[in-house]
Amino acid sequence: MNKASLNEKFAMIHEHWRPKVVAQLNGQEVKLVKLAGIFPWHHHEQDDEMFLVWRGQMTIEFRDRRVILQTGEFCVVPRGIEHRTMTDAEAEVLVFEPAETRNTGNIVDTRFTAPNGVAI
Amino acid sequence: MNKASLNEKFAMIHEHWRPKVVAQLNGQEVKLVKLAGIFPWHHHEQDDEMFLVWRGQMTIEFRDRRVILQTGEFCVVPRGIEHRTMTDAEAEVLVFEPAETRNTGNIVDTRFTAPNGVAI
Numbered sequence: 479m480n481k482a483s484l485n486e487k488f489a490m491i492h493e494h495w496r497p498k499v500v501a502q503l504n505g506q507e508v509k510l511v512k513l514a515g516i517f518p519w520h521h522h523e524q525d526d527e528m529f530l531v532w533r534g535q536m537t538i539e540f541r542d543r544r545v546i547l548q549t550g551e552f553c554v555v556p557r558g559i560e561h562r563t564m565t566d567a568e569a570e571v572l573v574f575e576p577a578e579t580r581n582t583g584n585i586v587d588t589r590f591t592a593p594n595g596v597a598i
Numbered sequence: 599m600n601k602a603s604l605n606e607k608f609a610m611i612h613e614h615w616r617p618k619v620v621a622q623l624n625g626q627e628v629k630l631v632k633l634a635g636i637f638p639w640h641h642h643e644q645d646d647e648m649f650l651v652w653r654g655q656m657t658i659e660f661r662d663r664r665v666i667l668q669t670g671e672f673c674v675v676p677r678g679i680e681h682r683t684m685t686d687a688e689a690e691v692l693v694f695e696p697a698e699t700r701n702t703g704n705i706v707d708t709r710f711t712a713p714n715g716v717a718i
Contacts, residue, residue: 479658479660479665479673479674479675479676479679480665480673481665481666481667481670481671481672481673482672482673483668483671484650484670484671484672485629485670487613500672500673501648501674502645503646503671503676503694503695504626504695504696505649506617506624506626506694508648508672525624526623526624527623528621528628530604535680538599538645539620540599544603544672545599545600545601547601548603550603550604550605550629551601551602551604552601552602552604552621553599553600553601553602554599554622554623555599556623574671574694575623575624575630576621576624580629580712581690597715
């Protein structure tokens with residue numbers, strides 16, 4: 479029941495692509511992540527995933543099209559749908575998804591797969 | 599997999615305290631609500647509830663203290679905890695909670711209880 483500030487939490491993140499948990503509820507987590515560059519193609523077998531851009535711009539690429547999200551825009555990627563995320567410049571993004579969701583979904587990538595449950 | 603804008607969605611809401619669903623995922627919903635005034639005391643027996651202020655300021659009052667959320671601040675109200683929300687001026691708020699969560703929780707109020715599942 480303590481409050482937190484998105485700006486203050488994002489200021490504590492000094493790496494890209496490694497989500498940090500800022501809230502847990504109903505088996506879900508709200509994670510903050512700073513994006514920069516291009517993430518690997520993947521999908522989540524069981525988990526829908528929502529992206530909400532807090533600062534900057536990001537692209538979600540599907541196999542047949544791209545969705546460009548500006549600050550204050552959001553998109554749900556349904557389970558099973560292959561996608562990758564990318565940015566030209568650093569972006570700050572909220573992710574809503576089940577607590578056990580691996581950031582790289584069905585793949586394991588030595589550079590990009592991040593540990594779950596890292597809270598800030 | 600379509601994107602949406604929080605500002606555009608909030609601009610479509612012309613009433614207070616009646617949440618509108620803007621995203622569904624993993625049995626949860628993201629709802630937008632405009633707050634103004636004081637909401638009744640209630641709790642949610644089974645559901646944790648997260649509030650994130652998009653514009654303005656809101657107060658979450660518990661029986662023993664108040665949490666004041668400014669724009670960009672958030673708070674999770676755990677299941678079973680009695681609370682009420684209030685604002686001095688209109689505020690725009692995201693709510694993240696299970697899809698079946700009734701806005702007034704354990705009470706039914708002719709003025710404040712809103713229908714579930716109203717999407718915009």
